[in-house]
Amino acid sequence: MAEEMDVDREADKETSSKPEKMFTLKKWNLVAMWSWDVECDTCAICRVQVMDACLRCQSENKQDDCVVVWGDCNHSFHNCCMSLWVKQNNRCPLCQQEWVVQRIGK
């Protein structure tokens, strides 16, 4: 091992004595991704992120009115998706608990 490392170092010296740059860094673009730090970020009904407008509101151009609803069970959905579902069955589709609204908002 030691011998190999010595050889490497000698090779380094040789290359550094000849300053021949093959590449220069001209521009560097940084890209950052972000997402909301919430537990259930996809609406299990329409399968769009809860912080985006649901499928229905997207197609009806009502993006601004599309809000999120949280239940007592801490599961979140689009309010419009959930209001369609509770008409049929007043239970959380994810945990089957009785659906009680905890909070509505963005």
Add this chain to the structure above:
Amino acid sequence: MITLSKKLKQQAGPKKEPEPESRRISIRDKLLVKEVQEMEENMPRTCRVQFDDPSVLHHFCLYISPDEGYWQGGRFKFEIDVPDDYNIVPPKARCLTKIWHPNITENGEICLSLLRQNSYDGLGWAPTRRLKDVLWGLNSLFSDLLNFEDPLNVEAAEHYARDREAFKIKVRDYIQAYAKR
């Protein structure tokens, strides 16, 4: 007087009518684009699906050829119809092949909990379910989900309880007559 702006208004007028029906369909179809693909990628080896019109994803046929159990050797055709209000309501399924089965009537009605629209346990339909779950559910009616205790075709279940051998023979006779591969 006829003016250009009036003409434009007239043209724009009738177009502004909302079309809730077609919009709702498009929600279903948007969901189906993903779900059909997912279903085809996760198909049990005993299943095959057939779309009569490739541009219509809400209506297709499913063929199940069980490789074990009483119905082994038969091929059963199911019709799946996905209503406009999907996925708030479940898909509708019917068995088009005449069959002797405790959970499927001779007319094709099917008793499968996940296809039930209103249920108070956690087993009924929920919008979290997908087409692939429906496929696996129907496929399991020939194995794991076969249930003689809670029959839809009561006569078939009683037949089984009374005389298991005679039940098996009737199942085979029906396969010979209606479900040959």
